Amino acid sequence: MAEDRLPSPTDQVKRLYEDSEQRTARAFEALVGRDSFGELLAQTTENVIAMVKIGSDAFDLVLRNLRLAGRQDITRLARQLARNEDKLELVLQEIERLQERLDELPGTASRGSTRSGSPNGRGDEQPRSSRSRSRGGGS
């Protein structure tokens, strides 16, 4: 019976290993929690960012001198698109707000609503995915 309760050598080795792994994990967690690690991380981040920026700017300069669109040019275009979408969203919201106000006026629901169906214009409205302000569909 006593032998049954004794763990096998393999189990003993495994337990020893797991204990040491846990101690190592705790030691590393204590290490990364130290002020010195935080300082190291801050300086390393600063250096990496600086190097990436220098590399990126230099590569963009090469592309521009070759009269090719660089990353900054493409980003600038994409940003313009995003700003246009912002404006479009605000215009759509304003239209919807006016539409709702119009629908609330007596006798104007069926005339004013671009959405057929219910008096408040919500009933049979098309799913957004089929309208201009949405992209894509179900997934």
Next chain:
Amino acid sequence: MSTVERVARAPRAALEFANILLTQNDAEVGVSPKDVVWTHRKTTLYRYRSDRRRHAIPVLLVFALINRPDIFDLRPGNSFVEYLLNEGFDVFLIDWGYPEEEDADMGIEEYVCDELHWGIREVLRASGQDELTLLGWCIGGTLCLLYGGSHPENPVRNMALLTTPVDTRGSLYGNWVGRDSFDVDQVAEGYKAIPGQAIDWANKMMKPVTNYWTTYRRLWEGVMAGEARRAAYQPMARWVADNPPFPAAAYRDWITWMYKENRLVQGRMRLRGNRVDLKRVRQSLLVVTAGADHIAPPEGTRPLLGLVGSEDVTTFDRPGGHIGLMAGSKARKEIWPDIVQWLEGRSQTTTRGKRNGSRDT
């Protein structure tokens, strides 16, 4: 298993181990059927398909700006979304997408005052309801709080916050990025969209041995013992590795406001000139913390309880990690039923009731 058996099994186990790691990106995550309700820039609002809706108040799921919201719908059989749908909820999810350099101007204000605000509006339009439940996880929870604290007249009936950072004093993140020598402006200028891998690396470095070694050692042992749970491991591993970039402005705002200046608990947070007053959060509030959470530790969330204006506050303080609490194999039995029970009693229509003509999908 004898030593000889172990040695004999090792080559085959090595092949299987490698196969699990190499094919983890083939795992399907976030597969519950859903429809696009609204999009703006990279943000997409989804509504999950269901024919079992019986609770009037829709639930809007809000995840963090790091990692993907697929964690709400990790895999069939272990999906919080699936669970909510089966319990009769009308579930929406706001997905922040994959921001790129052109979204560098998207700050916390834009996410709270535009994307979340507009998303809520679209949820109400699609569901035909006048109120909704906000369920935020991690930074998503903080965004919900910021929304509630800066929009006094809002349609949020209930707010459920899962492992949400509120007070960052003494946190490990605070020690790393809150110090003066960490130049967040330089980071935001250098990278217009902070690479997701960098954020992920920082997250993993909080527990380096566990994340970079123990996870794989345990998988290896599972494979050797013939007990590797590929179906459970791969979706989670894929989700962990799926890291969208963090828009520069949002990153700068988040680090400065939350970690360098700890504004939220001090009542000094302002969004577009409006002070975020947590006393304005008067909704029924559920706060869930995880005892072993090293990213948003419970002691960083609990101060919220003394700051909000809610009279109906429930807290669940459970064992588990930041993600494991809600997405681990035990979540279905240990935390989801409690959250659903909390929601059920607070998800019926009130006097204003349901708007006419809601759209079912």
